[in-house]
Structure formats: structure tokens, C-alpha cells
Amino acid sequence: MQNGSLALVNGRFRTMDPSLPLAEAALVQDGRITRVGSNSEVRAAARGVEEFDAAGRTVVPGFIDGHAHFEMTCCALALCLSVTTPPYNTLAAIAAAIRERIEMTPPGEWLVVRCSFNLYARVEEGRLFTRQELDAISEQHPIAIHSSLHVSMLNTLAIKELGLWDNEPPRGTIVHYAEDGTPTGVMTEVWDLVPPFTRSQVTGAIREKAMELFISKGITTIHNLPYSEHDMLAVQDLHESNELPIRFRVYPHVGHQIDLDGLLAMGLKPGFGNDWMRFGGVKIFVDGVGHDGYGNRVYDLKWEEDALIEFICRAHAAGQQLWMHVCSQPAIRLICDGIEEALRRHPAPHRHRIEHSADYLIDDADIERVEKLGILTITTPAFIYAQGDVLSLPGSQRWPRRFRLRTLVDRGFPVIGCSDSTGSIPDGIAPLFNIACAVTRRTLSGGTYVPEEALTV
CATH class of the missing domain: 3.20.20.140 (Metal-dependent hydrolases)
Structure with missing residues (x-):
């Protein structure tokens, strides 16, 4: 597309406009759709604009995502460790992937891991990680594993850095505690406490x-x-x-x-x-x-x-x-x-x-x-x-x-x-x-x- 202009022809354009629900072609000029109609109408108005043959394919207006966390999604899949279930069907397999990433992560740097919804119900162990299991992977890195976003598993260092070891959690946050009164590592609603990316x-x-x-x-x-x-x-x-x-x-x-x-x-x-x-x-x-x-x-x-x-x-x-x-x-x-x-x-x-x-x-x-x-x-x-x-x-x-x-x-x-x-x-x-x-x-x-x-x- 040169200078934001393009003539699309020979398509099945679904316009979402009741007065013209279907069309053959559309003209884009300077990044805006300026005409929708027949091939001949669009070509007459195009005046030498580059042409794209849709070859009978369906063309629809651009989609609007009505609620998304765009930057977080990009960071989750580019910077975090993504271990969805499947294919990671066991805590052991997830732990192995975390260990591999830890070897490439400088001490003191956060490691954020993103997992599927309802991890406890989808892995063979039928539970979530404990902080002791995550401590065994590393005590030198704060580790936060998010099952979806709202359920988290943290190692001891991460819990302390977020101020959740000794302090009362924020309203609406659930912290699971062991019999000795220390956090088990399983929590909800702590995702917004984790430091942001730069x-x-x-x-x-x-x-x-x-x-x-x-x-x-x-x-x-x-x-x-x-x-x-x-x-x-x-x-x-x-x-x-x-x-x-x-x-x-x-x-x-x-x-x-x-x-x-x-x-x-x-x-x-x-x-x-x-x-x-x-x-x-x-x-x-x-x-x-x-x-x-x-x-x-x-x-x-x-x-x-x-x-x-x-x-x-x-x-x-x-x-x-x-x-x-x-x-x-x-x-x-x-x-x-x-x-x-x-x-x-x-x-x-x-x-x-x-x-x-x-x-x-x-x-x-x-x-x-x-x-x-x-x-x-x-x-x-x-x-x-x-x-x-x-x-x-x-x-x-x-x-x-x-x-x-x-x-x-x-x-x-x-x-x-x-x-x-x-x-x-x-x-x-x-x-x-x-x-x-x-x-x-x-x-x-x-x-x-x-x-x-x-x-x-």
C-alpha cells in the first residue's frame, strides 16, 4: 500500500451497513475507506491507485476488541515464561521450564511465569506450587507464577518483596497460610503488585x-x-x-x-x-x-x-x-x-x-x-x-x-x-x-x- 492508498477489488465485502450489506470493492485513500461499491465504481475513483485482487475472498471491517490488556499480553508472550496447559501437563514439567529460564536470568531479577486458567484442575498433581517448591528452584530470584492472572504462586523472596510476608494483605486479596502461620505461596489478586516492565x-x-x-x-x-x-x-x-x-x-x-x-x-x-x-x-x-x-x-x-x-x-x-x-x-x-x-x-x-x-x-x-x-x-x-x-x-x-x-x-x-x-x-x-x-x-x-x-x- 503506497501512501496509505489501495483499491481492493473482486471481493465479497460485508459492510455491516444495512443500506449496502454486500459490495465487490473498496477504495482506501490516505488510510481511510472513501468508497465502497462495485469494481467499476471503485476503479473509476481510484485514479491509478495500487490495486489488490481479493479473488473472491470475504472482506470484513476491522475488528474491535472490546476489552484487552494489549501491552501486558505482548510482554507475557515475549518477556515472561509462558507455560500453558497443554502441553505442560504437570507441575514437574513447568518446574523444569522455570529452572531452564532461571539459568539465563541474572540474580535478583524477577521471573514472571504465565500459566493457564485453573492450573490446579489441569495438571496431573491436582494442586498448585508451594513457596518451598519454588524456593528449591531459586532463592536468588523473586518468582511469581500466575495461573491466568488472578491466582498466583510465589516463592519466599517474591512474597517478601511484595510486602506480603508479615503485613496484612490488601482488601480482596486471599493469602493461604500454613499451620505455622507462614504463607504457603498461593495467593489471589497480587498481579498488580508485581513490578512493571520498563x-x-x-x-x-x-x-x-x-x-x-x-x-x-x-x-x-x-x-x-x-x-x-x-x-x-x-x-x-x-x-x-x-x-x-x-x-x-x-x-x-x-x-x-x-x-x-x-x-x-x-x-x-x-x-x-x-x-x-x-x-x-x-x-x-x-x-x-x-x-x-x-x-x-x-x-x-x-x-x-x-x-x-x-x-x-x-x-x-x-x-x-x-x-x-x-x-x-x-x-x-x-x-x-x-x-x-x-x-x-x-x-x-x-x-x-x-x-x-x-x-x-x-x-x-x-x-x-x-x-x-x-x-x-x-x-x-x-x-x-x-x-x-x-x-x-x-x-x-x-x-x-x-x-x-x-x-x-x-x-x-x-x-x-x-x-x-x-x-x-x-x-x-x-x-x-x-x-x-x-x-x-x-x-x-x-x-x-x-x-x-x-x-x-
């Missing part, structure tokens, strides 16, 4: 992985949740050097990156920015992963209820869009309480979202309440594939998670799809894979999970 490391990871993981999957826009200032700076650097053809809408994590007072003091409104990077609003975690690391249900609320409701009211009154993470039904209900109060105090249009709500909404009464309040619902269909087998286990103690997508779509909900990628499920980034999961409801073992809620295409 600006240059993030930049290198994006250069290495962005094309493979996101751009090649047809993703052109990401609603993004950066981990640190280094992530934000790296993306801006790559935009300035024309190395990153992805648009971002950025939602800082309030409570981790900045507090609400500081953010509001900046005077940013959702939409501020340019075509490549815009400020979107506020991301918060209302609860955590919703279990203790071994699948036993907990309500790991990260807020005092009154404080959360007041936060929602303040952000809403300031015109901010709120993204609110949940992994339980009580958290959804608490958010609804907050939005009801916010609308009572300050009636105004909004586009507040409950992340993962389309996966966790079970009761019709909750669905009706979310609908009445105008809250946007979000789903990650790849989690059906990654977690459906564990959710199907007899006697599962987890919060119910049925992904009632058919029900929501039939009621008219504009359900937003996303990968929620952090690097735990590399295959789960592709939008087409997520669409397939929503349609087939297939799990990792080849079974199906709640097939009556399948969508059609």
Missing part, C-alpha cells in the same frame, strides 16, 4: 508480538487497559514512529495507576485524543477472581460498599465512563445499587459497563435490572473454551457462570465481545475464535457448555 522492554515486546497476536487476527481497534506508564509511553512511541497500526481507547486502572481525585483533576473527558489514541474513562475492580485459587467460592470484594457507591456517583457526575470488573452476582447487584444512586443524584445519559457481566448474569431479575439501568454487558466467549470444563465439574463451588448470550441477545442487549487477553490464552485473542466459541460452546476437552445459550451467525 518502557524499552514494553516497546520491544510490542514490536515482537503485536503483528502475530493482534494485527494478523484482523484487530484494528482495542479498548485497552494499560498496566503502567511504561505501557502508555511505549504505545505512543510506536505510533509516533508509524510502527503500530492499531487504534486505542485507553481506560486507566483507578486504584492502581491513579486515584479518582488525580484523574478528575486532569480534566480529561472520554473521547479526548486523536484517531490513534483516545482517553475512554475509568476502570475499577469491584471484586477479584471470585474464588480462593482452588475454585472455592469467595466474595472477594475490594471495596467498602458505601465507598464504592460514592465512587460510582462521583465518576458518573463527572461524565466519566465506568468499566467495572466483576466475577460474582453480588458484585453485579452492588454496582446496580451504585448506578441507581448515581442516576438519582445526577440524571444523565451514560455508557457504564460491567465487565464480564454477560458471563455472570444468571437470574432474570438481575438481567431486567441491568437492562432498566442501561448498563452495557461484556462477554469473553473464549472463556467458555478455557473454563467450561472446570465450571461443569460436579459440585463446583464457583459463582455460577453460564454465559447466557442467547438470552441477552434475544432481549436486545448489545453485548460487547472481547478477548480480555492478558497472555494466558494466546489462542483466545482472535475475534473469529471468540465468535466460534459463542456459536459452538465447545470446551477444551471437546464437550459443550450450556449449549442452549449458543449464538448463531
Whole structure:
């Protein structure tokens, strides 16, 4: 493509425009689609622009990933040690891979390991690592193993560096203790305490992985949740050097990156920015992963209820869009309480979202309440594939998670799809894979999970 211009012809263009649902060709000029229509119409307008013959292939608009941790994903698969299950089906195999990496890691440097969801249920040992096992691998390196992102196993040095050996853990964090009162090494909700990668490391990871993981999957826009200032700076650097053809809408994590007072003091409104990077609003975690690391249900609320409701009211009154993470039904209900109060105090249009709500909404009464309040619902269909087998286990103690997508779509909900990628499920980034999961409801073992809620295409 020369100067951002290209004429695409002889394709099957699905435009998503009801007035012209199908077309043969499209013209891109200076990086923008300026015409869609027949081959002859596009060629007449192209005026010598380079031509690409789609040869009858289907062409669709670029995909928008409605919720992803872009930089974290690139870093997880370029800088961390990635040991997904399969093929790493035992703790012993994972430990061997960690030992091999440790030999190449300078003493004192963190080693962050990324594993699959529900590691305890997927490895042959049927459990998680202890800190003593990780100490046996190295006492000279802080080691953090994340099963997905929210369940972690740490060695003693890492626990001490994060201040979790003697101190009370943050609200919503679960630390397992041995009989002698010392941490076992298994914890939840400590991922945001681990030191971030540097600006240059993030930049290198994006250069290495962005094309493979996101751009090649047809993703052109990401609603993004950066981990640190280094992530934000790296993306801006790559935009300035024309190395990153992805648009971002950025939602800082309030409570981790900045507090609400500081953010509001900046005077940013959702939409501020340019075509490549815009400020979107506020991301918060209302609860955590919703279990203790071994699948036993907990309500790991990260807020005092009154404080959360007041936060929602303040952000809403300031015109901010709120993204609110949940992994339980009580958290959804608490958010609804907050939005009801916010609308009572300050009636105004909004586009507040409950992340993962389309996966966790079970009761019709909750669905009706979310609908009445105008809250946007979000789903990650790849989690059906990654977690459906564990959710199907007899006697599962987890919060119910049925992904009632058919029900929501039939009621008219504009359900937003996303990968929620952090690097735990590399295959789960592709939008087409997520669409397939929503349609087939297939799990990792080849079974199906709640097939009556399948969508059609």
C-alpha cells in the first residue's frame, strides 16, 4: 500500500451497513475507506491507485476488541515464561521450564511465569506450587507464577518483596497460610503488585508480538487497559514512529495507576485524543477472581460498599465512563445499587459497563435490572473454551457462570465481545475464535457448555 492508498477489488465485502450489506470493492485513500461499491465504481475513483485482487475472498471491517490488556499480553508472550496447559501437563514439567529460564536470568531479577486458567484442575498433581517448591528452584530470584492472572504462586523472596510476608494483605486479596502461620505461596489478586516492565522492554515486546497476536487476527481497534506508564509511553512511541497500526481507547486502572481525585483533576473527558489514541474513562475492580485459587467460592470484594457507591456517583457526575470488573452476582447487584444512586443524584445519559457481566448474569431479575439501568454487558466467549470444563465439574463451588448470550441477545442487549487477553490464552485473542466459541460452546476437552445459550451467525 503506497501512501496509505489501495483499491481492493473482486471481493465479497460485508459492510455491516444495512443500506449496502454486500459490495465487490473498496477504495482506501490516505488510510481511510472513501468508497465502497462495485469494481467499476471503485476503479473509476481510484485514479491509478495500487490495486489488490481479493479473488473472491470475504472482506470484513476491522475488528474491535472490546476489552484487552494489549501491552501486558505482548510482554507475557515475549518477556515472561509462558507455560500453558497443554502441553505442560504437570507441575514437574513447568518446574523444569522455570529452572531452564532461571539459568539465563541474572540474580535478583524477577521471573514472571504465565500459566493457564485453573492450573490446579489441569495438571496431573491436582494442586498448585508451594513457596518451598519454588524456593528449591531459586532463592536468588523473586518468582511469581500466575495461573491466568488472578491466582498466583510465589516463592519466599517474591512474597517478601511484595510486602506480603508479615503485613496484612490488601482488601480482596486471599493469602493461604500454613499451620505455622507462614504463607504457603498461593495467593489471589497480587498481579498488580508485581513490578512493571520498563518502557524499552514494553516497546520491544510490542514490536515482537503485536503483528502475530493482534494485527494478523484482523484487530484494528482495542479498548485497552494499560498496566503502567511504561505501557502508555511505549504505545505512543510506536505510533509516533508509524510502527503500530492499531487504534486505542485507553481506560486507566483507578486504584492502581491513579486515584479518582488525580484523574478528575486532569480534566480529561472520554473521547479526548486523536484517531490513534483516545482517553475512554475509568476502570475499577469491584471484586477479584471470585474464588480462593482452588475454585472455592469467595466474595472477594475490594471495596467498602458505601465507598464504592460514592465512587460510582462521583465518576458518573463527572461524565466519566465506568468499566467495572466483576466475577460474582453480588458484585453485579452492588454496582446496580451504585448506578441507581448515581442516576438519582445526577440524571444523565451514560455508557457504564460491567465487565464480564454477560458471563455472570444468571437470574432474570438481575438481567431486567441491568437492562432498566442501561448498563452495557461484556462477554469473553473464549472463556467458555478455557473454563467450561472446570465450571461443569460436579459440585463446583464457583459463582455460577453460564454465559447466557442467547438470552441477552434475544432481549436486545448489545453485548460487547472481547478477548480480555492478558497472555494466558494466546489462542483466545482472535475475534473469529471468540465468535466460534459463542456459536459452538465447545470446551477444551471437546464437550459443550450450556449449549442452549449458543449464538448463531
